Amino acid sequence: TRPAPADDGSTRKRPSPPPEFQALLDEVLRGVLERRGTCLSVLSNRAAILCAAWSPDGRHLATGDMAGRVHLWKLQSPGAKPTLIQEDTTGSAPGVTALVWAARGNHLACCGNDGGVQVMTVDKMEAHLLRPPYKAGTRDPWGLQLSPDGELLLGPYGNDGAGQGDTARHAAVLGVAREARVPVGDPGPAQSPRCAEVLDAAWAPGGERFATAGLDEVGVWRVTRREPRYTVTRQETFPVEGVRTVAWHPREPALAAGGAKGVVVFRGSGAELKQQHLETPDAVDHLAWSPDGQWLAAASTGTVRLWHADSGLLSNVLHVKDPSPGGLTWNPRRRGVLATWSGNLAQVWDVESGRVLATLTGHAGSIHQVVWRPDGMRLVTVSSDATARIWDDRRGGPERRGTWEEMEQVLMKVASPIPRQDYPLEFPLKPGAPDTAWAFYSPTDPSLAAIPDASSRSLCLWKGHDLRTAPSARGHGLAAAWSPNGRQVAVQDGPRTFSLWTDSGELKARGKEVDGDLMRWVWDPESRFLGLVLRDQPGPWFWDLTSEAPTRSPGKERGALKDLAWNPSGLRLATACDDGWARIYDVRSGCTLDTLLWSLRLVFPARRIAWSPDGQFLATGDAGGLVGIWDSRGYDLVACPQEHKGPIQHLVWNRSGSCLFTANESGRGLLWRQGSSDGRWVISAVLETEPTALRWATFSHDERWLLAMEADGAGIRRHPAEFEALVAQVASRRVPRRVREEGAPPRPAMPEPAMAAHPPDAGEADPGSWWRGYPSGSSPSTESHHVQ
Numbered sequence: 001t002r003p004a005p006a007d008d009g010s011t012r013k014r015p016s017p018p019p020e021f022q023a024l025l026d027e028v029l030r031g032v033l034e035r036r037g038t039c040l041s042v043l044s045n046r047a048a049i050l051c052a053a054w055s056p057d058g059r060h061l062a063t064g065d066m067a068g069r070v071h072l073w074k075l076q077s078p079g080a081k082p083t084l085i086q087e088d089t090t091g092s093a094p095g096v097t098a099l100v101w102a103a104r105g106n107h108l109a110c111c112g113n114d115g116g117v118q119v120m121t122v123d124k125m126e127a128h129l130l131r132p133p134y135k136a137g138t139r140d141p142w143g144l145q146l147s148p149d150g151e152l153l154l155g156p157y158g159n160d161g162a163g164q165g166d167t168a169r170h171a172a173v174l175g176v177a178r179e180a181r182v183p184v185g186d187p188g189p190a191q192s193p194r195c196a197e198v199l200d201a202a203w204a205p206g207g208e209r210f211a212t213a214g215l216d217e218v219g220v221w222r223v224t225r226r227e228p229r230y231t232v233t234r235q236e237t238f239p240v241e242g243v244r245t246v247a248w249h250p251r252e253p254a255l256a257a258g259g260a261k262g263v264v265v266f267r268g269s270g271a272e273l274k275q276q277h278l279e280t281p282d283a284v285d286h287l288a289w290s291p292d293g294q295w296l297a298a299a300s301t302g303t304v305r306l307w308h309a310d311s312g313l314l315s316n317v318l319h320v321k322d323p324s325p326g327g328l329t330w331n332p333r334r335r336g337v338l339a340t341w342s343g344n345l346a347q348v349w350d351v352e353s354g355r356v357l358a359t360l361t362g363h364a365g366s367i368h369q370v371v372w373r374p375d376g377m378r379l380v381t382v383s384s385d386a387t388a389r390i391w392d393d394r395r396g397g398p399e400r401r402g403t404w405e406e407m408e409q410v411l412m413k414v415a416s417p418i419p420r421q422d423y424p425l426e427f428p429l430k431p432g433a434p435d436t437a438w439a440f441y442s443p444t445d446p447s448l449a450a451i452p453d454a455s456s457r458s459l460c461l462w463k464g465h466d467l468r469t470a471p472s473a474r475g476h477g478l479a480a481a482w483s484p485n486g487r488q489v490a491v492q493d494g495p496r497t498f499s500l501w502t503d504s505g506e507l508k509a510r511g512k513e514v515d516g517d518l519m520r521w522v523w524d525p526e527s528r529f530l531g532l533v534l535r536d537q538p539g540p541w542f543w544d545l546t547s548e549a550p551t552r553s554p555g556k557e558r559g560a561l562k563d564l565a566w567n568p569s570g571l572r573l574a575t576a577c578d579d580g581w582a583r584i585y586d587v588r589s590g591c592t593l594d595t596l597l598w599s600l601r602l603v604f605p606a607r608r609i610a611w612s613p614d615g616q617f618l619a620t621g622d623a624g625g626l627v628g629i630w631d632s633r634g635y636d637l638v639a640c641p642q643e644h645k646g647p648i649q650h651l652v653w654n655r656s657g658s659c660l661f662t663a664n665e666s667g668r669g670l671l672w673r674q675g676s677s678d679g680r681w682v683i684s685a686v687l688e689t690e691p692t693a694l695r696w697a698t699f700s701h702d703e704r705w706l707l708a709m710e711a712d713g714a715g716i717r718r719h720p721a722e723f724e725a726l727v728a729q730v731a732s733r734r735v736p737r738r739v740r741e742e743g744a745p746p747r748p749a750m751p752e753p754a755m756a757a758h759p760p761d762a763g764e765a766d767p768g769s770w771w772r773g774y775p776s777g778s779s780p781s782t783e784s785h786h787v788q
Helices: 019-034 404-414 723-731
Strands: 003-005 011-013 038-044 049-054 060-065 070-074 083-085 096-102 107-112 117-123 126-129 152-157 170-175 181-183 200-203 209-213 217-226 229-239 245-248 254-259 262-267 274-279 286-289 295-300 303-308 314-319 327-330 337-342 345-350 355-360 367-372 379-383 387-392 400-402 426-428 438-441 448-453 458-463 480-482 488-492 497-502 507-513 518-523 529-534 541-544 549-552 561-566 572-577 581-586 595-601 606-611 617-622 627-631 636-639 648-653 659-664 669-674 681-687 694-699 705-710 716-720 737-740 784-786
Touching: 049 367, 049 379, 049 387, 060 096, 060 107, 060 387, 107 152, 117 152, 170 229, 181 229, 200 245, 209 245, 209 254, 217 254, 245 286, 254 286, 262 295, 286 327, 295 327, 327 367, 337 367, 345 367, 355 387, 438 480, 448 480, 448 488, 458 497, 480 518, 488 518, 497 518, 518 561, 529 561, 572 606, 572 617, 581 606, 581 617, 606 648, 617 648, 617 659, 627 659, 627 669, 636 681, 648 694, 659 681, 659 694, 681 716
Parallel strands: 038 737, 049 096, 561 606
Antiparallel strands: 003 011, 038 387, 049 060, 060 070, 070 083, 096 107, 107 117, 117 126, 152 170, 170 181, 200 209, 209 217, 217 229, 245 254, 254 262, 262 274, 286 295, 295 303, 303 314, 327 337, 337 345, 345 355, 367 379, 379 387, 400 716, 426 438, 438 448, 448 458, 480 488, 488 497, 497 507, 518 529, 518 784, 529 541, 541 549, 561 572, 572 581, 581 595, 606 617, 617 627, 627 636, 648 659, 659 669, 669 681, 694 705, 705 716
């Protein structure tokens, strides 16, 4: 609690909030700080939850735990206790490993670690046992599969027909509505079948056939339904080395098998059999066709590969965070949406773009299964931490994505009207088009835009805001940078040339050539010099507007220069070098690196550098993804956690210098905020849902929101940037509710979020500028631009 003034002028501590309020605040802060999907419900249990199944209407959820119990949760009644099926009736001790819920007859089947299978009828949250459980199973069962019509099960089988001491996994066809059990195997002596080894099994779409993955072979079996019994006969056998999993195409007679050397797809049969080999660097552990049959997904060590079903061409490779995949499952309704899980983390992907739509975190133990609701609008994760969490994966990531015109209307509703001079300074003429030209607005005249034309190598100065009426231009690969005083604009003509124009359209210098490819350029605060970063050049180059000549001032750099930035006073210049050092020079004399003041050692080669607007802090980003925040009064490192993965591409300060946005090349971003009491820098939000490469990022004029432009200009993303905005955003959603089984132990205490201890002061909205839209994120007087 923070001190509060008393009536007599002294200070006293505010009383601690009640436990109920603190629990609610913890949930809100968890959502704020994690921001990864929205957890709608947390169902607490006594033992680790191993599996789950949704009811056909999606209103109920069944969970199976390590203690051999099945719980039925009524999700439409918050806080209602679940219905418990006692241990002695499940026949599934010491644990329920698989659950399936059939729409026909509302039958629920469960399988235990002892191989026993129980079938129940669920009516009004009450489960009625149809018969004694199917016993005589095998230890470590492979799973449970329901036929498409819901009449038959593929389940574990053992003892009967298996040789004495046989510990291999076997399968049997089991009846659902009526009792029947037929082992899967070939006829043996005395009508006793030789059971086939089964590691995985899958039904064909018609329900008349199924496939099994066994010892280096795939078997295809036919089920003949003749009252009052069923028969199972082998149709075909395909050799597949190290086969672990099988999956049928949902619409075509195609069977995929995942093994030690990749995936094999079988089409046709007999003489017309065709095989297609899809190679992977590691063995395939999980395999699944998309519901529309367009993609085939295979999970192996650290990756999920996707192929087009028709052509067999590799479509995408998804890199999961844990090298050991737990599984994958397609959304039944939303096209191209795939969920994967490993460790205590689950991710939802858009397979076409490879973007992460949501990252679901919060489990303290490993996730055992992820199951989509039948309508595809929710999903549940079950974990060894004895909880099941129900998620809305569509609420993570940016608050909104859209065009600037749409974003402007949103911002005008949540904040005061935006002055024209506070607009972002860079917009595409044709959003999303690969050859679009960009309009670069003057920092002093918000209606004046410079539009470079690649076809004529010229510059068009245009006044206006409706870019639909702007003159057509082809500007792919070209860029421009206005001087801070708005009187000159530098335009890139080619890889090694640039021109200088005035704000009246007068050409001051054309086609000035430098000794290397132009990578970045930065104006000094007084608009006298243009600092240049050239490819593979060890030091900075300068263009003096007075002498109109490029000069090179050698410094202490021993590698390629990657970035540079003037401090707001223009008296110091900071450089980021590939040799792993950031250096600060005294540049009082102009274009000469007179004196090396400080050298800051980074862990990896430096990539980006940016001063805070008041010059107190210096931010650095390196190739290893580490962000450093340095206090310029002694250049002490005040913050440097290892959070990013990949080289840092963007460092953007807000106007007050109290918040920093950092992002890597893939667009994964972090929001850093300085505590109001002790000045400690902490990460207030992780922005990684739907990551995409960014062209620029900037804070809104009231500093409550962060806007990020996608690299191709197709859209702008809006993220809450101010603490109160974050809390308001999460609190306005459905707060996760906890449903705890009676007698369940309390959950372990959640570590206190850093922002909860030191929330920043709200303060008044202080109109700022949009200079932060430039990729380098330097101060208003150190306007910089990244040349494409």
